Amino acid sequence: MFYWLSEFREYCSVLRLFEYVTFRVGGAAFTAMLLTMFLSPLTIRLLKKFNAAAPCRFQGLMDEKYIDRAKDKTPSMGGLLIIGSIALASLLWNRLDNAIPLVLLGAMLMFAALGFADDFAKAAYGKRDGIPGKVKLLFQFIIAGAAVILLNCIPATRGILHQLFVPFLKAPLITSPWTMLFSTVVVVGASNAVNLTDGKDGLATGCSIICAFVFAVFAYFSGHIKFAEYLHVPFMPGISEAVVFASALSGA
Numbered sequence: 001m002f003y004w005l006s007e008f009r010e011y012c013s014v015l016r017l018f019e020y021v022t023f024r025v026g027g028a029a030f031t032a033m034l035l036t037m038f039l040s041p042l043t044i045r046l047l048k049k050f051n052a053a054a055p056c057r058f059q060g061l062m063d064e065k066y067i068d069r070a071k072d073k074t075p076s077m078g079g080l081l082i083i084g085s086i087a088l089a090s091l092l093w094n095r096l097d098n099a100i101p102l103v104l105l106g107a108m109l110m111f112a113a114l115g116f117a118d119d120f121a122k123a124a125y126g127k128r129d130g131i132p133g134k135v136k137l138l139f140q141f142i143i144a145g146a147a148v149i150l151l152n153c154i155p156a157t158r159g160i161l162h163q164l165f166v167p168f169l170k171a172p173l174i175t176s177p178w179t180m181l182f183s184t185v186v187v188v189g190a191s192n193a194v195n196l197t198d199g200k201d202g203l204a205t206g207c208s209i210i211c212a213f214v215f216a217v218f219a220y221f222s223g224h225i226k227f228a229e230y231l232h233v234p235f236m237p238g239i240s241e242a243v244v245f246a247s248a249l250s251g252a
Contacts (some may be wrong), residue, residue, distance in 0.1 A: 002027065003095045006089070021223075021240045024093045025216070028244045029251030032089035036252050039081055049073035051123070076119040080252045083112040089248035098241045099154045105245065107147035111191055126188050144187035148180050156238040163234070173225040209250045216246035 006018040017023045087105060095102040118130035130136075152161045163172035164179045190211075198204035221227040223240030 001092050001094075001096060003093075015146070021243060023221075024244050025236070025247040027250040028089045028093035029091060032085045032251035036081060036105040037090060039085070043076065043078065043081040056242055065089045076123050077116065079115060079119075083108065085252040086245075086248045088252065090245050093248070094241050094244045098238050100156065100238055101241045101245045103147055103150045103154070105240060106150075107143060107187075110143045110146075110208060111140070115195075140188045140191055141184060144184045144191070147187065148183045152180060154238075156236050160234050160236060165234070195228035212246045212249040216250070219243045219246065 002018050003024065003149040004018075005015045009019075011018040034132055053195055089107065091104050092208055094190060095103075096102070114131075114136065121127045148161060151157050152159075161175050161180050161183055162175055164174040164176075164182065166173050194204050194208060203213050218238050219235075220244040222236045223238065223243070225235050225237075227233075228235035
């Protein structure tokens with residue numbers, strides 16, 4: 001949204017900064033970080049007020065002395081703050097005439113909705129496992145598959161998802177529509193990796209920051225014609241907007 005301020009650069013030259021991806025990358029990360037920092041106390045108070053704590057998953061399955069009861073007091077659904085901060089920062093700093101960040105944002109919100117439903121089932125109805133695993137996996141594949149198909153429909157990335165690239169090879173290893181299925185599996189796997197890594201110690205947070213930063217670097221190189229040509233990676237005009245989204249994720 002802030003990108004449109006660059007249209008008035010003739011009246012105020014400093015507004016030209018909003019044209020540059022690097023400036024908007026920093027703005028998105030800083031905005032998401034500030035939103036999360038300042039809204040965290042309020043979010044935690046509200047979650048505790050509504051008793052948004054999930055039941056212990058290990059109750060009755062293992063000896064009581066091995067169960068960490070401190071986690072029972074940790075409210076669930078804290079991801080609402082993180083997802084909200086990423087979404088707002090992305091909407092403010094991304095170019096909204098570019099479909100790539102919109103697909104990423106939509107996929108994130110759909111996965112978040114699934115996670116919210118899972119946590120809500122645990123907190124409100126006392127279901128230890130939330131939504132059944134097979135149901136969650138089905139919806140994850142539907143969301144990931146829809147995102148991959150939409151990305152393949154965007155001119156900047158059309159056909160790229162049919163190519164499987166591996167390190168140190170200039171040409172794609174495989175060129176086939178079936179690679180879109182592989183991409184879907186990767187997205188679902190990444191989603192479950194975050195879920196399995198998550199815990200009250202914030203371990204998933206640190207891992208996600210590192211991964212988002214690396215993806216941001218890859219996207220920046222692919223969106224820069226000179227870097228893409230030198231590094232022998234596919235050039236995708238407009239993919240640099242994914243860098244802004246990834247920086248918002250890291251900041252949050």
